[in-house]
Amino acid sequence: MMLSCGVSRLIVRHLRTGVASTAQVPQVCIxxxxxxxxxxxxxxxxxxxxxQVDMYEKLPVPxxxxxxxxxxxxxxxxxxxxxxxQTAAKDRFTFLGNVDIGSDITFSQLxxxxxxxxxxxxxxxxxxxxxxxxxxxxx
Numbered sequence: 274m275m276l277s278c279g280v281s282r283l284i285v286r287h288l289r290t291g292v293a294s295t296a297q298v299p300q301v302c303i304x305x306x307x308x309x310x311x312x313x314x315x316x317x318x319x320x321x322x323x324x325q326v327d328m329y330e331k332l333p334v335p336x337x338x339x340x341x342x343x344x345x346x347x348x349x350x351x352x353x354x355x356x357x358x359q360t361a362a363k364d365r366f367t368f369l370g371n372v373d374i375g376s377d378i379t380f381s382q383l384x385x386x387x388x389x390x391x392x393x394x395x396x397x398x399x400x401x402x403x404x405x406x407x408x409x410x411x412x
Contacts (some may be wrong), residue, residue: 282348284344290383298317299321299323299324299325299389300324300327300386301324301326301327301387301388301389301409302326302327302328302329302383302389302390303327303328303391304391305328305330305337305392305394305395306328306329306332306336307354307393310330310337310391311328311336311353311360311361313326313391315356315392316324318360318363321373322363323365325365325367326329327367327387328367329374329378329383330368330369330370330371330372331373331374332369332370333371337355364366
């Protein structure tokens with residue numbers, strides 16, 4: 274419990290609260306660090322020379338199913354980790370692991386702090402279903 278409290282304070286301190294409305298540099302948040310998250314970050318950083326990307330992940334380490342879901346006898350599939358590592362090494366990229374959106378920080382806090390919030394992977398589905406349930410929308 275103490276750990277999540279400390280993580281919450283650290284994350285809130287990291288957020289550039291209110292910056293989205295005043296910053297000239299695009300601030301983008303990506304929730305999820307699997308292949309979809311890293312390919313999204315890579316394209317944002319390539320297409321906009323000044324964009325800043327922060328990536329949030331529930332697990333303490335990145336790469337999602339590439340790390341955990343690929344059998345050891347398929348090393349060629351894991352080669353994309355090299356590309357992801359190059360993306361993560363960029364100055365305009367920050368990885369924030371061990372952060373649970375919804376308990377450590379809210380989705381609303383992310384929306385206030387960034388110009389864009391990109392949800393990828395399971396978090397995208399989870400938040401979408403939660404939103405639909407709260408607003409009783411039919412899709």
